[in-house]
Amino acid sequence: MQSLLNGIQYVLGLGPTVILPIAIFIIGLFFRLSVGKALKSAITVGIGFVGINLVVGLLSDNLGVAAQQMVERFGLELTVIDAGWPSAAAAAWASPVAAILIPIIIAVNLFLIFIKFTKTLDIDIWNFHHFMAVGAVGYIVTGSFIWAIFVAVLMEVITLKIADKAAPMVQEFYGLPGISLPTGSTVSYGLIGMPIGWVISKIPGLKDIEISPETIQRRFGVFGEPMMMGLVIGIVIGLLAGYDPGAALQLGISLGAVMLLMPRMVKILMEGLIPISESARTFLQSRYKDRELYLGLDSALAIGHPANISTGLILVPITLLLAVIIPGNKVLPFGDLSSIPFYTAYIVASRKGNIFHSVITGTIVIALALLMATNFAPVHTEMMQGLDQFSKLGSEISSLDTGGASLKWLFLKLSQLVAPFFN
Template sequence: MDTLLSGVQYVLNLGPTVILPIMIFFIALIFRVPAKKALRSAITIGIGFVGINLVISLLSSNLGPAAQQMVERFGLNLTIIDAGWPAAAAASWASPVAAILIPICLVVNLVLIFFKVTKTLDIDIWNYWHFIAAGATGYIVTGGNWWFAILCAIIYEVAVLWMADRTQPMVEEFYGLKGISLPTGSTAAFGFIGIPVGWLIAKIPGIKNIHVDPETIQKRFGIFGEPMMMGLILGIAIGLLAGYDVGAVAQLGMSMGAVMFLMPRMVKILMEGLIPISESAREFMKSRFKGRELYIGLDAALSIGHPANISTGLILVPITLFLAVIIPGNKVLPFGDLATIPFYVSFVVASRKGNILHSVLAGTVVIALALLMATDFGLVHTEMMKGVYEFPKGATQVSTLDMGGNFFNWVILKFSQAWAAIF
């Protein structure tokens, strides 16, 4: 088992920019895409993800220090550190159940497709870490029960695939991702709460008729409403809140403007590779399974290039820090996952058709709940991170918004604790 786990971890350490093109290439061949065309599409998709990761890295490397400065400036004293999704993913892959759960989750997906339970073929193997995290949660809480860990991972996977199927028409219409669904664990879980919350907010008198989207902003404010200018303005605002000097404020503003400008172009490159394969998959299903429809499940990174999504995420950064201070019972200091907020609100933004005001209000409610769930997850999350994460000085526990503040995973935590108490 140790040898198998080491081999799996070696492959996974190559990252999605290598794993995804390989998966795409072989799946394209299955769907009868010519080898040359399949190879070109796979490489193009890999390049697209390299570009997206570079832009996300630009976002993270600039938002992280700004958030830390805000924490120091306003004297926030919270004892559970938000370690960020990369640390949670690393802990998941390092868990004893990781190696066995990858093939199990893949087989479960294929079985569900065969029995028409789902239409999503989730080829985003890297993001299987969310399923594994659920399994690891069950494993830790029950004191090493393998069968229960497998059950937890499958329950989580089914919930994510269900959300991916239900949101696919919305994703296709708003983000233009034809035949693509987004079975990213955190995106699905935050959307599960965020979509109905957004629907309720859109019913509030006085708010329901206010529509603020990038197009409206650009039309009203001209050049200052363009995505790159919105990023510049939001970056400057965050820099001022962080107490930066004039030069650092300008640098942060330019970086956020660059994120808003570059992200849609990176997604466009990725889509250039995806379209031929998604079309072939659709034709393959039509010719062999009449009346069947198949969605290709990919990373929610495909959605964060939309200006409304990034704008909502950036506005929610200072709001998240403010919520951490004022919410009774919260002990989580948001940090590592602040740059990941656009992933969390992806379905919310799409459900509100890009209305930034409604999306921010819904996102505020969802983040508030996520902070409380992440606080409750602290002890188990800390146990899971031992040996793979260097705890910051003064931190008694660690958690994450991505895993600990994830509603699906929190339900798995409660389920595991109930099971452990009974059995």
């Protein structure tokens, strides 16, 4: 078992840019794509993810520093550190239940497809960490492997079903044929955000306000283009962080680059995915004429849309403001600030790209997420103890990705409710 665990950890340590192409290649062969075409698709997808990671790195490196300086400038006193999704994911993969959950998660997905419960074949293996985090939390709270496996599988089942329901909306808005987005954090934020957004769209006075990348570009010409919006947002954030004009302009250029480059990286990724998607559709139609299958992929595919990334960037200073003014919040947003466009993917699609409605909805959802992340902090901190860099930090740890995700928080509460039965 230890050798198996070590082997799994080695492969996972290679990251999604290696894991996903391997999965894509195997699935391509399964759906009768030739070896050459499957290999080309797999490598193209890997290169696309490298590009996306580079752009996300550009975003997080620049935005993270600005956010930290904004926090210091305004003297915020918040005692729970937002460690960000990479740390939460690493802790989930390092948990005692991770090794046993990998084959179980895959088997459950295949079984659910076989019985026609879901249309999503989740090939985004790296993002299994969302299910594993729920399992790790269940194990920490109850001490039971059985319960940990149960809640992880239940999280998977719910996530796949929501991804199915949202898939037509995602495919139409983001132009992703045959794709669904079963990323646990995206689903969790969308679960709350989509109903809230619908209510906002019905409120007199608000429902008629339409601000989208297209309307901005029509009214402001070249200054309404995505890269110009990134430039302006970056300069404003830089000034709020206390940057001098030159440094604020540098931040603006960096965020403008993110707005321009991200859709192009997603386009490369899609070049690799389209042959797999078409092959899978043909394969299924030849055997199950009444079946439709979605390929479940990372919500990184959605963050390149101008409406989504604009919403995410606008929500960065709003998130910091919320952290200060919300009674009971103790979380200092930092590590997950650059991940907000992942969390708003369903929200923006459900509002058909209306940035105004999406920002209002996102503000409400993130306010709730901060309170959930605060409540999640003790267990989240215990989950992080397996990582050396956090074991002696001397502060509580949480994240918007895990602690602030509604489904994960609900499973924490459920685990705490049943914990007495396991003691």
